[in-house]
Amino acid sequence: MKGKKSWSVGKRNQKTSATKQEKPTVLLHFTKKPHYEVTLKHVRRVMERFGYGVTYNTDADWDVLWAHDSPFSTVEALTEIKPHQRVNKIPENGHLTIKAEFVKSGAINIPPAFRFPEDKDKFLKYVEENPTTKFVEKNNYHREIYLKAVKDIDFDSEQKFVQKFIDKPLLIDGKKFEFGVYVVITSIHPLRAYRIKEDMIIRYTKIPYYPFNESNVSQYVIKEDSLQYWESPTMQKFLNHSYSIQESFDATLKSVGANPDHVWELVDKSIVSVLLAQEGNIFYSAKYYQNIRNFFELYRFDYIMDEDYKLYALEANMSPNLSSAKNPRNAIIYEQVLNNLFKLVGLEAYVNLPNENSNITQRMVAHKRNIMVFPDVCLHCNDCSDFECKLCATCLNEDLALDLQMAYREYLSKSRASRVFPPRMVTFFLF
Incomplete structure (x- = not known):
């Protein structure tokens, strides 16, 4: 369509892939072309370690599109992608990431x-x-x-x-801080979302918060040149013993009187509240695409706390920084996050020829028999209109079965990711 951006969806056929044994290909896209190698360095590294060929050519055949900016310049842009192709952006994610939309979402923990x-x-x-x-x-x-x-x-x-303005923030080493956690949406409808544990970002103001001076922005605003987690004397004590960033952060929270388990419970509830507040808007936009299972996205949710240990959500970042150019010590964080992300959404399995019969490949990991439940109930189900029979093999529709198999594969591959939605089912036993 003239004047509108369109993406090549690939021209390989099954026969060609099986014969040539081609590598799966990831298309890396960033509108600021001179910054490709800096901004997407770690994405490229991890993809290559997973066996992908890398291209920056938007006309090339691709299996995975990793876009730093939104690739949805028009509704038509990605409406015809093939079932096996994956895209690291969700349509209309601005409902989550535009600050003005975020703060007016009605979600909990937002000032x-x-x-x-x-x-x-x-x-x-x-x-x-x-x-x-x-x-x-x-x-x-x-x-x-x-x-x-x-x-x-x-x-x-x-x-x-x-x-x-949260004027009485919780301080570490006398300084205001904020922390960012990595969140992954693996499915739009039904919604599935995870928080990646252990790897996180913590930043501090350069200047102590007290005595407070309103005209000194550096006392209360976390800037790009802010202090990093390893520059905190309190956290450094734990980092020196090779504890993970989250473990060191938890120990630091304890040292200032906070209960880290309660903090993470609040964080997860906050993430879910934000996602559910915008779920309808996102699904409405995504329904124009044939294969809404193609899309996933990595975000960073940023938080602060006050001196009473109350949590406040600041924003959700689209395309969170994954470049260690300014802070080389963050390289391991970004690469572990990407490693966890790619495994979670199934990109690691793409080294097994994404264009061969994908159903056969996927069934090897998650077969229909792996998602069957309640055998005592299903053996006696004769009417699919009965609620308790909906998940039985004779009543389960193929669309729901596919979603359940995807969720099962994520469960097997989640590594350090913890599912925040849907919540874990808890069975109560009465004695």
């Missing part, structure tokens, strides 16, 4: 936020009811954050929003 001009009256009422509350002004798309007096707020700007 009150107001967009102008539509929320002006609500904001002024909130100020009247909470006269001591301070507010930060944020850009919808960038990291510009400033404390603003109510009288200085621009109520006509549609590019910014204001949000309650």
